[in-house]
Amino acid sequence: xxxxxxxxxxxxxxxxxxxxxxxxxxxxxxxxxxxxxxxxxxxxxxxxxxxxxxxxxxxxxxxxxxxxxxxxxxxxxxxxxxxxxxxxxxxxxxxxxxxxxxxxxxxxxxxxxxxxxxxxxxxxxxxxxxxxx
Numbered sequence: 001x002x003x004x005x006x007x008x009x010x011x012x013x014x015x016x017x018x019x020x021x022x023x024x025x026x027x028x029x030x031x032x033x034x035x036x037x038x039x040x041x042x043x044x045x046x047x048x049x050x051x052x053x054x055x056x057x058x059x060x061x062x063x064x065x066x067x068x069x070x071x072x073x074x075x076x077x078x079x080x081x082x083x084x085x086x087x088x089x090x091x092x093x094x095x096x097x098x099x100x101x102x103x104x105x106x107x108x109x110x111x112x113x114x115x116x117x118x119x120x121x122x123x124x125x126x127x128x129x130x131x132x133x
Contacts (some may be wrong), residue, residue, distance in 0.1 A: 002112035007032045009117075010094040011104040011125055012042065012068060014061055016053030018100060024049055026065055028121040029072060029103065031090040032114040038086040039114070040072035040093065041122045048128065064101050068093060 012027035027042035042065045049056050070078030071089055081092050094103050111117040 004110050004112055005032050005034045005114070006108065007111055007114055007117065008090070008094075008106050008108050009121060010106050011121075012040065012065070013102050013104065014044065014049060014065075015100050015102055016049065016056045016061075018098060022052055023102070024052055025126045026061075026101075027068070028118060028125060029068070029090065029093050030114055030118045030121065031086070032111075033087065035114065036086050037114045038072050038074075038090050039118055040069045041118050041126070042066065042069050043122065043126055045128065061100065068101070 007030055009028055009030045011025050012029060013023040014026045015021070015023050024045065026044045027040055029038075029040045031038050044058070044062055044065055046058055049058060049061070067078065071082045071093060074082050074086065074089065076082065081089060084092070094106050097103070
């Protein structure tokens with residue numbers, strides 16, 4: 001039976017017009033300290049973004065979101081921040097920002113498998129259930 005472990009996560013949000021405060025969930029960052037496991041699941045729903053902000057620079061936002069994944073993965077292409085420890089990268093990723101890409105407060109919980117939990121968070125917090133419309 002898998003061991004239950006504590007984890008932390010934050011929701012990645014796109015704020016196309018910061019002055020309006022409207023947000024679109026575009027991903028989740030999950031950190032499991034006991035496993036030194038850090039991942040960012042990122043999926044930008046272009047149609048929903050353009051419905052919210054028709055003049056949004058989608059390519060620029062996707063580029064910035066992809067950089068969050070590179071930092072979480074510790075990929076050399078993520079720049080100097082990606083070379084830090086996983087704990088330091090997580091704290092950098094979830095630090096407050098007032099830009100077009102922001103993160104929620106950090107939430108805590110327990111899970112048996114962080115990869116499965118990341119997928120669960122993506123399904124429930126990021127992806128729109130199209131069958132409900």
